[in-house]
Amino acid sequence: MTWEPHIFKDLHQIPREEHVFPGTPLCAGCGGLESLRLASKVLGSNVVYVNAAGCFTNLAAFPFTPLDASWLYTTMGSAPAGAQGVRDALDVLIAKGRLPKEEDVKVVVLGGDGSTYDMALSSTSGAITRKLDFYYFCYDNEAYGNTGVQLSPATPYGARTATSPCAVRHPAGTMQEKKDIFEIWRAHKPPYIATVSPRYPLDLEEKFARAAQYSGPKLFLAFAACPTGWLFDPAYTPDVAKLAVECGIWPLKEAINGEVVHTYLPKRQPVEHYLKLQGRFRHLFEPTVQTDAIAHIQERVNTYWRDVT
Amino acid sequence: MLSIRFHGRGGQGAKTASRIVGTAAFLEGFTAQDSPIYGAERRGAPVAAFTRIAKKPIRERGLIARPDLVVVADASLIGDPSARVLDGVDERTVLFVNSPLTPDQLRARTSVSGRLTVLDLTDLALKQFGKRGAISALLGAVAGRLAGLRPESIREAIVRELTDLGLTAPVIERNQALAMQCFEAVQPVTLEPGPRAPVPSAQLRTPTYDPPTRGTAGITAGPNSAIRSVSGWRTFRPVLRPDLCNGCWLCFASCPEGAITIKPDGKPAVYYPHCKGCLDCVEVCPTDAMTVEREPEGANK
Numbered sequence: 238m239t240w241e242p243h244i245f246k247d248l249h250q251i252p253r254e255e256h257v258f259p260g261t262p263l264c265a266g267c268g269g270l271e272s273l274r275l276a277s278k279v280l281g282s283n284v285v286y287v288n289a290a291g292c293f294t295n296l297a298a299f300p301f302t303p304l305d306a307s308w309l310y311t312t313m314g315s316a317p318a319g320a321q322g323v324r325d326a327l328d329v330l331i332a333k334g335r336l337p338k339e340e341d342v343k344v345v346v347l348g349g350d351g352s353t354y355d356m357a358l359s360s361t362s363g364a365i366t367r368k369l370d371f372y373y374f375c376y377d378n379e380a381y382g383n384t385g386v387q388l389s390p391a392t393p394y395g396a397r398t399a400t401s402p403c404a405v406r407h408p409a410g411t412m413q414e415k416k417d418i419f420e421i422w423r424a425h426k427p428p429y430i431a432t433v434s435p436r437y438p439l440d441l442e443e444k445f446a447r448a449a450q451y452s453g454p455k456l457f458l459a460f461a462a463c464p465t466g467w468l469f470d471p472a473y474t475p476d477v478a479k480l481a482v483e484c485g486i487w488p489l490k491e492a493i494n495g496e497v498v499h500t501y502l503p504k505r506q507p508v509e510h511y512l513k514l515q516g517r518f519r520h521l522f523e524p525t526v527q528t529d530a531i532a533h534i535q536e537r538v539n540t541y542w543r544d545v546t
Numbered sequence: 547m548l549s550i551r552f553h554g555r556g557g558q559g560a561k562t563a564s565r566i567v568g569t570a571a572f573l574e575g576f577t578a579q580d581s582p583i584y585g586a587e588r589r590g591a592p593v594a595a596f597t598r599i600a601k602k603p604i605r606e607r608g609l610i611a612r613p614d615l616v617v618v619a620d621a622s623l624i625g626d627p628s629a630r631v632l633d634g635v636d637e638r639t640v641l642f643v644n645s646p647l648t649p650d651q652l653r654a655r656t657s658v659s660g661r662l663t664v665l666d667l668t669d670l671a672l673k674q675f676g677k678r679g680a681i682s683a684l685l686g687a688v689a690g691r692l693a694g695l696r697p698e699s700i701r702e703a704i705v706r707e708l709t710d711l712g713l714t715a716p717v718i719e720r721n722q723a724l725a726m727q728c729f730e731a732v733q734p735v736t737l738e739p740g741p742r743a744p745v746p747s748a749q750l751r752t753p754t755y756d757p758p759t760r761g762t763a764g765i766t767a768g769p770n771s772a773i774r775s776v777s778g779w780r781t782f783r784p785v786l787r788p789d790l791c792n793g794c795w796l797c798f799a800s801c802p803e804g805a806i807t808i809k810p811d812g813k814p815a816v817y818y819p820h821c822k823g824c825l826d827c828v829e830v831c832p833t834d835a836m837t838v839e840r841e842p843e844g845a846n847k
Contacts, residue, residue, distance in 0.1 A: 248794060248795040248796060248798075248799055249795055249812075251795065251798070251799055253798075253807075253808050255804045256769075257769075257804060258769035258771055258772040258804060259771065259772050259776070259803045259804050259805050259817075259820035260771030260772045260773065260774040260775075260776060260820065261771055261803075262591060263802075264556075264589040264590065264591075265589050265590045265779055265802075265822035265823060265824035266589070266802060266822075266824030266825075266826055267802050268802070270802040270803070271800065271801075271802035271826075274801075274802065274803075274804055275799065297771075300770070301770055301771040301773075301774060302768075302769060302770060302771055303769055303771040303772070304769055305768055305769045397712070403712075435800070435802075436800070436830075438799040438800075464589060464824075465556070465557070465589050470677075470678070470679070471589060471824035471825065471826065472824060472825035472826060472828060472829045473829060474802070474824065474826050474829075475800055475826050475829050475830045476829060516712070519712060520712060523714045524714055524715070
């Protein structure tokens with residue numbers, strides 16, 4: 238079954254109006270900010286962002302904010318709980334007639350992979366179980382980026398981070414596999430989950446537009462290529478994001494009420510094309526090529542796509 | 547004791563340069579101390595690093611308020627108040643600036659005075675490596691020269707520090723060769739270390755607060771971050787050639803900052819005060835209408 242966009246078919250349909258404004262102190266070439274900017278074009282300005290500590294802490298450095306929406310800042314582990322509080326307060330105000338229904342706002346959690354995969358997992362699980370009506374936007378840069386790029390459960394096998402360097406005992410760097418948060422979320426049976434990449438802007442916009450019709454938890458995993466942490470020139474952010482999808486490492490998919498559909502079927506280039514662009518994988522190629530490690534990464538990708546029809 | 551302060555933008559290599567100088571001094575038998583300033587590790591944002599060199603154990607810790615030598619990796623930092631490049635600089639301080647301008651031109655355009663040395667390291671690195679990147683080895687070599695260190699120890703320190711970063715032997719050799727070129731190109735100066743007038747303590751003021759019932763800070767303001775310019779982050783800028791543009795909007799969709807707007811004729815335009823110079827738009831442009839130009843000194847800041 239091939240997936241067709243209903244609304245966004247041409248780049249010229251991307252709304253010109255901005256909701257995440259320039260002037261943030263985030264890194265030049267931030268893939269996470271790129272995704273958030275595109276997502277906000279669909280979400281609009283009637284939003285409360287509940288921001289878990291992370292790179293996006295830098296979004297709103299008092300007294301400046303790039304958002305034309307509200308912003309609530311929480312600890313890394315409690316953003317979905319914060320979202321529950323905001324949602325409940327809105328619901329109570331509407332029920333009592335103190336807030337007109339038209340003035341209702343969307344509640345959107347912003348969390349990095351450190352929050353999403355690790356610290357806020359129990360809080361998210363609780364929120365999904367309670368069928369909280371909110372959006373979850375995870376910018377996944379596969380490490381604890383803001384503190385200096387340490388290992389997170391989202392770090393893939395073979396990547397080098399500050400706390401998983403390539404050493405004699407583990408020459409490939411990170412030994413663990415990336416946690417499959419998509420399937421963990423899906424096991425909770427929320428109405429909408431999707432993975433997105435900013436290099437596929439129409440796919441991204443379409444998914445955010447589609448999610449709007451579902452009430453309940455709507456969860457998004459956004460690929461956030463990270464020049465600072467992944468050690469590549471900021472100019473290559475789009476290439477890294479594109480190759481992650483084209484090599485099959487970052488599948489673009491959505492799950493509506495648990496049913497998974499891949500929204501883009503890549504031709505699947507060899508994973509080397511993706512790995513070679515980034516300094517965090519350089520030790521797999523220099524000074525000697527770690528054939529086993531690269532084959533392992535390729536094998537994981539192949540195994541994933543074997544089950545995809 | 548010799549105090550050296552490095553200023554750069556995240557990703558330029560100021561921190562590594564301070565380590566190279568520290569290691570080189572250590573190899574020559576000095577006591578050395580080097581440390582970067584801690585902040586969120588962000589590319590393009592101002593960073594500083596400190597090296598102290600002495601014959602005796604160093605008791606002093608922390609930031610260097612009265613430097614003997616200041617090494618500036620990016621001339622645009624001089625005008626950036628948050629970078630505080632000229633803090634504690636007096637007539638005895640030697641200042642090195644990476645810039646294509648001559649010292650006189652730089653004095654005329656910025657508030658820099660005193661003992662100034664200039665060399666265009668970015669241009670040398672561009673010519674040698676063909677791409678922009680960190681200039682840590684070059685900064686380290688220049689600082690080492692001005693501090694009076696020997697070339698052998700700087701060569702060795704570059705190998706040690708760059709190996710630590712995971713760079714390969716051929717890359718390190720190229721860096722070493724160019725660093726030595728810079729070492730030779732800079733005239734040695736006599737640094738005048740020694741006790742300096744202490745930094746006057748800041749006047750403390752007690753802020754007045756209104757009770758929360760009367761009002762708090764304006765946290766209900768709209769998107770006001772756009773009033774800040776991020777121009778200083780750029781070392782290169784994207785420049786649109788309208789004749790080649792096919793109006794596909796890919797650059798508009800890919801700009802993480804939202805610095806690219808669409809004009810009424812459907813063509814994009816870069817608003818430079820909001821552009822951090824990541825050059826993503828250049829990379830995605832299918833018709834190569836977006837080109838790269840080196841940032842002119844002091845322009846549009």
